Amino acid sequence: MPTLTRVLGGITAAYSAALIVAPKVLAKPSGLTTPAGEVTAPVRTLIAAIGARDTAIGLAMMFAPEGRPLRVALSARVAADAADAVIFGVSLPDKAARAKVAGFATGWAVLCALSGVRR
Numbered sequence: 421m422p423t424l425t426r427v428l429g430g431i432t433a434a435y436s437a438a439l440i441v442a443p444k445v446l447a448k449p450s451g452l453t454t455p456a457g458e459v460t461a462p463v464r465t466l467i468a469a470i471g472a473r474d475t476a477i478g479l480a481m482m483f484a485p486e487g488r489p490l491r492v493a494l495s496a497r498v499a500a501d502a503a504d505a506v507i508f509g510v511s512l513p514d515k516a517a518r519a520k521v522a523g524f525a526t527g528w529a530v531l532c533a534l535s536g537v538r539r
Contacts, residue, residue: 428531428532429497432477440471449520449521451512474497478534480493498532501528508521509522
């Protein structure tokens with residue numbers, strides 16, 4: 421479990437930190453940009469909050485001690501992605517974006533969950 425989980429945590433942390441710096445990375449595929457392709461201040465704030473949450477979870481996945489602390493961090497990642505899939509999947513203004521973003525979040529939740537399966 422730990423190696424794949426920690427790699428996924430690193431990817432999560434890096435992508436999520438990028439969201440804070442460049443919110444368009446999530447806003448554009450989510451259909452949350454203006455017609456001119458800009459990100460409004462409220463959307464920027466929301467995406468920064470998501471980025472901060474997920475950066476923290478990703479870092480926890482990377483550095484938590486094995487055992488229960490790592491399982492808790494991994495569970496937080498799966499729960500956050502599952503919640504994102506549901507919320508974005510029913511709430512985004514663009515129907516095509518709903519499916520795309522919800523599918524990505526669901527896939528990431530499943531991948532992270534599978535990384536925690538012991539063999």
